[in-house]
Amino acid sequence: MPQIAWSDTLSVSIPSIDVQHKALIAMINELDGAIYRRQSVIITGAIIEKLLMYAEHHFSYEEQCMEQCAFAHIETHRCQHDELRVKVKEFSIAFNNSVPGISEDLLEFLNLWLQNHILRSDKKYTSQFQVHNIA
Numbered sequence: 001m002p003q004i005a006w007s008d009t010l011s012v013s014i015p016s017i018d019v020q021h022k023a024l025i026a027m028i029n030e031l032d033g034a035i036y037r038r039q040s041v042i043i044t045g046a047i048i049e050k051l052l053m054y055a056e057h058h059f060s061y062e063e064q065c066m067e068q069c070a071f072a073h074i075e076t077h078r079c080q081h082d083e084l085r086v087k088v089k090e091f092s093i094a095f096n097n098s099v100p101g102i103s104e105d106l107l108e109f110l111n112l113w114l115q116n117h118i119l120r121s122d123k124k125y126t127s128q129f130q131v132h133n134i135a
């Protein structure tokens with residue numbers, strides 16, 4: 001898979017959140033590079049740990065911003081965040097049990113998350129966050 005380059009298409013036009021999304025993209029690229037170099041066994045565990053911490057910090061931030069501006073889709077959005085939290089924990093268990101193909105499955109899952117969540121769901125809050133001066 002080619003490395004993901006940051007572009008305006010990926011931006012949600014909220015700088016503080018773009019910075020956090022760039023960190024996720026860096027993790028996806030790190031995993032992709034390791035798979036390409038056949039070194040995924042070495043770093044997949046560390047990436048999963050980073051993802052668990054990232055999810056707590058980033059989702060809490062987004063959810064606080066949504067609460068602050070009474071975002072209409074907050075419950076649907078929170079459910080999507082919970083799905084990722086659960087899924088990454090499942091990946092963690094699978095990795096600890098040496099399930100084959102876990103790195104590739106995680107990479108595919110994260111790429112789908114980027115396409116389905118960041119590019120669709122996250123972009124729905126942009127105008128409301130801007131009205132509430134969330135930058």
Ligand SMILES: [Fe+2]
Nearest residue numbers: 062077117122
């Ligand atoms: Fe989100």
